[in-house]
Amino acid sequence: MTVSEGRREIPPAANLNSIKLSRLRMAATALAALAAGGRSRLAETKTFFVGALEALRRRVFSGDGWSNAKFEEPRSEISTFLVSCRRIFWALALFSGLSNLLMLNGSFFMLQVYDRVLPGHSVPTLVALLVLATMLYLLQGGLDLVRNRISVRIGRYLDERLGLRVYDALVRLPLKTRGDGDGLQPLRDLDQVRSFLSSGGPTALFDLPWMPIYLAICFLFHFWIGVTALAGGVVLVGLTVLTDARTRGPAKASSRHAVLRNALAAEGRRNAEVLQAMGMRRQAALRWQDVNQKYLAAHETSSDIASGLGSVSKTFRSLLQSLVLSVGAYLVINQEATAGIIIASSILTARALAPVEIAIANWKGFIAARQSSERLDHLLKLLPRQEEPLALPQPTGALAVENLYVAAPGSEKPLLSNVSFSMQSGEAVGVIGPSGAGKSTLARALVGVWPHVRGKIKLDNAVLEHWSSESLGRHIGYLPQDIELFDGSIALNIARLDLARFDANATAAAILDAAKAAGVHDLILSLPDGYHTRVGEGGMALSSGQRQRIGLARAFYGNPFLVVLDEPTSNLDSEGEEALTEAILSVRRRGGIAVVVSHRPKALEGVSHVLVVSDGNVQSFGPREEVLTRVLHPAVPLRVVAEGKGGAQWKAN
Ligand SMILES: Nc1ncnc2c1ncn2[C@@H]1O[C@H](COP(=O)(O)OP(=O)(O)OP(=O)(O)O)[C@@H](O)[C@H]1O
């Protein structure tokens, strides 16, 4: 049977005409009803639609359309972000809707060519149709372009809104929990979510609601064409759900192993010298390889499952095209449809199933983005945004520690128990004790780095928690035991990364003062670029002693009230030690308080008090001479055992 024969038997596009007619009829009825109802009815309808739309909007974008009991938990920051983008999502949905309508263009064009142009041999109709179709294609192309651009910008907006927050959480995380992996996972997670939002992934979501509409049109063409398309859709959705269920476990395992693998690689880089000098490279490589194998195995499993099911669905999609054509051909043979309708419906079926195909194509990205956003949510909930406490006046009087218990991040076991002591302005305390006694733990608690489980640390009667880290930081100078500098110039490091805090002259003067206080000014001037010398990553371009003295200058920058120095003399020569004593005395003279942790008695020359820590407890606290005499007494568990480079060293009995 030829096309024209088929057309002769059945009026052209009969079904299509009936659709148009029935729609027109419906619209006319609705209009008539509205007109008859009058203005009040119109207002009622409007209110109803506005209400329904608002409820739908809330339901889709914020989830608060359901009973509130379900959402009592505070909304995560990522959902808050998504809610804040709701207008953009509405716009995207609108664009998707228009674009989906325009996608019918191809099918209808083909239908008209087969059913009108060919039988009528009408070239002018063909040209008119082609011009119209071209215009619609161009419009659709433009819409898609705008839609993609909006998607990319949503990704960027996410980064702008959450980037700083995630970086802040990333830096605070090691102070809250035991480190896990290389610690950079949150940034990778943010990248993952952003690239998913920027890619076509979420747009596929807006295409999904169009699937039933296309299917309905398939049904209107012919019942059996609709049934075939629907069955195809069900199989494809089933395959997608199956892919999700089967790949979830392996995908999680692979990302867990990836984190471990990166951590091992970073550790190897950090310890390059040790690995080389003691021939440990091979062993380190084997350790890394072990984790890498596990990562590869998990990755392979998840990719195998995804690609296996992916190729099943691809084969099925090709088959489905031919199935629809076959059903159409069968109907034409039985004179139930026109040839135009089978081709148009074959295109339409492909369109109806396109969202599922796009969803399958984006599935891996979607799973990864979902896992990343769950991890980010967890992180951001663990480290909520810090409220900026009321600004407190500069501390000038005293430091008091009351019944302090301190535990390491992520642990409950106190490393320091029941520590109490107090200092007045102008005093300095030397903290001594054997290795592992808890001296550094005390130093970290005093500067608010490690949270204390019990007890109080007060500056002028205000407990540390009443200060924000930024405002407290201005009154604190801290030299950690393992000094790392930031990549940049020496001046930038001493000025605590903020060369623009005061006006340039004041900053320069403060940097010079700090450098002089730490006795490092001449040393800096002897370097090739003076204060502009770049220190390299972590301060690699400097010697340990130079690093320590620049770290000291950083601690003294801005004349902070409380200066806490953890082993400030461990890398210093005798000249450096003398400079340190002078620096401690100058802190005392200007009314500050200094806490100096040291193994070396020489470092304690400038202090007024001594605190002896042993096994996490305070053994002794009092004026320097008094405590030192007691410590040097044989009955006390600490004694001088050796003369080191910088003088005698403290050691436990
Ligand atoms: N991050 C950590 N997590 C868990 N325990 C820790 C951590 N850091 C230190 N500790 C434990 O806390 C105890 C005290 O450590 P701390 O660093 O305060 O000792 P220290 O007195 O400063 O020793 P040193 O003189 O060697 O510097 C040690 O037993 C150590 O094992």
Ligand SMILES: [Mg+2]
């Ligand atoms: Mg220590």
